[in-house]
Amino acid sequence: MNLILLHPSDLDQQGYARISDPRRLAHLRDIHRATPGSRLTVGVQDGSMGKAQLIELTREQAVFALDSLTDVAPPALPVHLVLALPRPRMLARTLEHVTALGVKEITLLHTKRVEKSYWQSPELLPEKIQQHLILGLEQARDTQLPNVILSKGFRPFIEEQLPDLLREHRGLVAHPGMPMACPRGISEKILLLVGPEGGFIPWEVEKLLEVGCEGMHLGPRILRVETAVTALLARLF
Amino acid sequence: MNLILLHPSDLDQQGYARISDPRRLAHLRDIHRATPGSRLTVGVQDGSMGKAQLIELTREQAVFALDSLTDVAPPALPVHLVLALPRPRMLARTLEHVTALGVKEITLLHTKRVEKSYWQSPELLPEKIQQHLILGLEQARDTQLPNVILSKGFRPFIEEQLPDLLREHRGLVAHPGMPMACPRGISEKILLLVGPEGGFIPWEVEKLLEVGCEGMHLGPRILRVETAVTALLARLF
Structure with missing residues (x-):
């Protein structure tokens, strides 16, 4: 927690903030070893x-007296990440990684090789997702909460949402064996599509390319989703 | 496990391999759902x-009849990673990430902000380290086991080992606030130094720069060690 992330409801009109949830209190005490008088970095959500x-x-409770908060959050990455829904533990870690890296738009997508049971996981409850996003923001010292959309049908996503997204983004599908290597250091707005463990099926790749996405690879190694997503974002931007 | 990694002692002279450890047997059964007749990707350690x-x-036990094994392992990254010893769980995951990414030389280093207790962790036993390296190789379909060195003194490392390493590598220290951004897509041999949570202390950075390393940053965000290391490797190579 490199930033104490305050919810607007934690603030009062007099420039004080009060927090009372056990997680942040324990962190202040045990990790920061904060005591009255300690000066800490804080941010207000969004x-x-x-x-x-x-x-x-x-x-x-903990009570803070706030300086005038004038620092702006670090810039976001110009990317909308479309991620085939990973298994729950991998999802949790991946949400923290990508939030820390500055992703603000995340679509979790169903594909053929996503186990249907993953969509029933409690990790997909809005409050659980939000917890991981907040951990990512606290880690990276950011305040802008990402927007997470669940897209439970591959075909509706391709037919109804993807064409609109591709009007504003360059679509890049990470898939082993594609001829183009992942580009480096670009500044365009990217729609980055990452398949599940085991990858997209050939029909899915074909559909994505048909609609106007470009395929790209990240080398001969097979990476776990959380490693691959971090590597792709670091290389693209 | 995208590759069944065989130890040379698993092989006999007639082109068969036998494995009997519960981990690989369970994986074959439960994840691969392998049955006699299944064809699987295998590799022999190193x-x-x-x-x-x-x-x-x-x-x-599982018994395999091997084809003639003629594929070579994917290329290694031209990097020696010097990592301030992370806390045990982070170490485990980081070893898996960097092994999957193709790092072959890893030094775990003591620095001022590394908690001394981490050096007593059972995660540092050679067999525990090896387990994580093997998981990384199995994930990425690689056979070349990385070499892991424990370096429990910062000053001896700087004075006795670093000068030799810098004769053959370009030394890059990842540290927030350095003027140079992390280079992209290079092919030189790199000695990549990554500090602990909380970073190197200023004296340590000064010493590293004095001996001939270059400082570099990865942007304004504070990343967890495992995220930062993956991002650095993906951007450098």
């Missing part, structure tokens, strides 16, 4: 960042 | 790769 002084820390 | 046919699978 707002600005700056310093605050801890003025009270009890088992029940 | 050797070549190819296909094998499963001819027997019981609770006690």
Whole structure:
């Protein structure tokens, strides 16, 4: 937690913030070893960042006096990530990685090789997803919460959403064996599509290319989804 | 496990391989759902790769008939990774990520902000380290086991080992706030130094630069070690 992320409802009108949830209190105590007087980096969700002084820390609450918060959040990556839904534990870690890296638009997509049971996982509850996004923001010192969309049908996504997305983004499908290597250091808006463990099936790749996406590879190694997504984002931007 | 990694002692002279450890047997059964007749990708540790046919699978052992194994392992990254020892769980995952990405030389280094207790972790036992390296190789379809060195003193490393390493490598220290951005797509041999959570202390950075390393940054975001290392490797090579 390199940033104490405050919800707007944590703030009062007098420039104080109060938090009372056990997770942030434990972190302040055990990791930051904060005591009254400690100055810490804080940010307001979807707002600005700056310093605050801890003025009270009890088992029940922490109270901060905020400086004027004038720092802006670091820039977002110009990418919309479309990720075949990974298994729940991998999803949790991947959401934290990509949020820390600055992704703001995430679509979780059903594809042939996604196990249907993954869509029933409690990790997909909005409050669970939000927890992982917040961990990513706290890690990277960012305040802008990503937007996560669940897209449970491959064909409706391809037919109804993808054409619109491709009007504003260059579509890149990461898939082993494609002739083009993943481009480096680009600044265009990218729609980045990443398949599940085992990859997209050939029919899915064909459909994606038909609609106007470009295929690309990341070398001969087979990477876990969380490794591949981080590597793709680091190489693209 | 995209590759069944065989130890040379698993092989006999007649072109058969036998494995009997519960981990690989369970994986064959539950993940691959392999049955006699299944053809699977295999590789011999530090050797070549190819296909094998499963001819027997019981609770006690699996027996394979090997094709002539003529595929070579994918190329290694031209990097020696010097990583401040992360906390044990992060170490485990980071070893798997970097092995999958093709790192073959890894030094785990003590620095000021590494908690001393981490050096007592059972995760540092050679057999535990090897387990994570093997998981990384099996994931990426590689056979070449990385070499892991433990370097428990920062000053001896700087004074006794670093000068020799820098004769053959370009030294790059990842550190926030350095003026140079992490280079992209290079082919030189790199010595990549990555600090602990919280970073190198200023004195350590100064020493590393004095000996001839270059500082570089990866942008304004603070990343977890495992995310940062993957991002650095993907961007450098």
